[in-house]
Amino acid sequence: MSELKIKKLRGSGGYVMAKISEDEQQKGNLGGPDLFLAPLARLDSIKISKYYCNVCEKDYQGAPKIEFSNPNEEVAENLLLIEKGQYICNECSSIIAEYREFRKPKDNNNVGNAISEEVRSDNISEQSIKKNGDKDNVSFNSIIGMYVYDENAIKIGIAKQVGIDSSQSIVLAVAKEDGTTTTINWNRIKKIGEIIMLSDDKIENNTSHLKCSNCNFINKQGSKFCEKCGTNVS
Numbered sequence: 001m002s003e004l005k006i007k008k009l010r011g012s013g014g015y016v017m018a019k020i021s022e023d024e025q026q027k028g029n030l031g032g033p034d035l036f037l038a039p040l041a042r043l044d045s046i047k048i049s050k051y052y053c054n055v056c057e058k059d060y061q062g063a064p065k066i067e068f069s070n071p072n073e074e075v076a077e078n079l080l081l082i083e084k085g086q087y088i089c090n091e092c093s094s095i096i097a098e099y100r101e102f103r104k105p106k107d108n109n110n111v112g113n114a115i116s117e118e119v120r121s122d123n124i125s126e127q128s129i130k131k132n133g134d135k136d137n138v139s140f141n142s143i144i145g146m147y148v149y150d151e152n153a154i155k156i157g158i159a160k161q162v163g164i165d166s167s168q169s170i171v172l173a174v175a176k177e178d179g180t181t182t183t184i185n186w187n188r189i190k191k192i193g194e195i196i197m198l199s200d201d202k203i204e205n206n207t208s209h210l211k212c213s214n215c216n217f218i219n220k221q222g223s224k225f226c227e228k229c230g231t232n233v234s
Contacts (some may be wrong), residue, residue: 006049009037011087011097012154016051016064018043027193036153037097038195042068042085051087055094064088064096080105081145098155100147148174148184148196157182159196172196 004019009028016037020028028035037043048063068085082103087096148156157176170186190199212226225232 004047007035009035009040009097010153011037011095012149012152013094014052014054014089014096016043016048016087016096018048020047029193034153036149036195036197037087038099038147038149038153038155039193041083041099041101042066051089051096053089053092053094053096055092056089060090062090065090097153098147100158102145143172143192143196146192146196148172148198150198151190151200156184156198162186 004021005025006017007020007025007028009016009018009020020040020043024040025035027039028037043066045063045066050059050061051064052059053064065088066085067088068083070083071081073081080103081100083101084099086098088094089096143159144161146159148159150156157174159172160175160181161173163171163173171183172186172189174182174184176182184198188198189196191197212229212231214226214229214231
């Protein structure tokens with residue numbers, strides 16, 4: 001059994017200091033120097049030594065309150081939401097972090113798509129691609145039902161479908177808590193682990209001038225001609 005080490009785990013409304021294993025540390029590492037609490041789901045309160053609340057702007061000894069439910073809700077074909085919960089400040093009741101835990105009833109089966117009107121699937125759910133900056137191939141099916149967080153660890157919603165928008169770009173459809181659906185350009189996805197982490201929206205905007213007007217291929221910084229079709233992109 002690996003040695004437990006005290007680590008800082010970020011949430012959307014603060015952070016906790018907790019003793020975690022190497023396996024848990026790997027789950028919380030979504031790229032960069034920070035570790036995140038959401039991928040670890042529900043930690044034992046005994047492991048948490050203190051927490052910081054962004055609203056109170058102070059830290060407290062001990063663990064925040066942890067509230068959870070077990071909806072066992074089917075969010076996509078062969079994907080159940082078995083637990084959802086929140087880490088809550090004991091003083092002001094603001095949310096320190098949220099988490100969702102999923103399970104596939106049939107381990108050998110893929111996860112099916114939820115249906116979205118905003119994007120077309122065009123059988124893209126059966127594909128896998130190599131994520132930028134990540135050596136491992138990512139299956140489109142495997143990310144359906146994951147929670148999506150922005151660069152500040154603020155939850156945006158749940159991954160609903162991977163598809164193609166009107167400009168023929170690959171996008172991730174995300175169901176928000178208010179019932180609406182938003183689409184995220186695939187190039188904005190920074191890391192895929194237990195959750196999906198996005199990069200700064202400004203980074204996506206800065207690359208827009210590198211998109212080929214002919215075939216929509218995203219070219220490298222400094223490119224004068226499209227690497228795919230040869231069209232002038234400067």
